[in-house]
Amino acid sequence: MYKVFINDKPIIITSSTKKENNFPVYVFKNTVFDEIFHKLKNDTIEGINLYSTDLENDWNLFLKNFDVVKAAGGLVTNPKNEVLFIYRNNVWDLPKGHIEKNESTENAAIREVEEESGIEKLSIIQKLITTYHIYFLNGIKLKETHWFLMHSNDSKKLIPQLEEGITEVAFKSDNEIEMVFKNTYSNIKLVYKAYLTL
Known part of the structure; x- marks a missing residue:
């Protein structure tokens, strides 16, 4: 599991199907990251779960969005x-x-x-x-x-x-x-x- 914060709100990238919070769940491979960043910066949601079927590979893909x-x-x-x-x-x-x-x-x-x-x-x-x-x-x-x-x-x-x-x-x-x-x-x-x- 990886936990990344924006404005103190977490993006949780996980391969676990167990729900440990009340955040919405998105499938990693279908995710548009700009939309997620916008939601966490501006909306009332307190965090997001991204479900991954290949955690290490998806984490490396996630990192490519940033410096x-x-x-x-x-x-x-x-x-x-x-x-x-x-x-x-x-x-x-x-x-x-x-x-x-x-x-x-x-x-x-x-x-x-x-x-x-x-x-x-x-x-x-x-x-x-x-x-x-x-x-x-x-x-x-x-x-x-x-x-x-x-x-x-x-x-x-x-x-x-x-x-x-x-x-x-x-x-x-x-x-x-x-x-x-x-x-x-x-x-x-x-x-x-x-x-x-x-």
């Missing part, structure tokens, strides 16, 4: 098992950014977390999940973000990267994360859920 932008980021824990969040453009987020040319995904993830939060002494524990979302900027782009579980025992003051629209950086406890989730993106919830299932 794919690759990014990497991290869910960072500290010795108290709190999670690092950034506050960017009035929404709680996890630090992430573009992978530069000839840069490994892991190095990009560490660099972006350091740049956006000012934290150091990062170590990657393991790969968590890959998330996808569609945005509209000079055409239709699909951002593919590779997320890593990281740890740091850096105790110095965190510094938000103001030029990236980040105004706050903070470690949050379990209780505080419930509040964060009232103002965050669906993909961030997926990353956190992947962390909780480890």
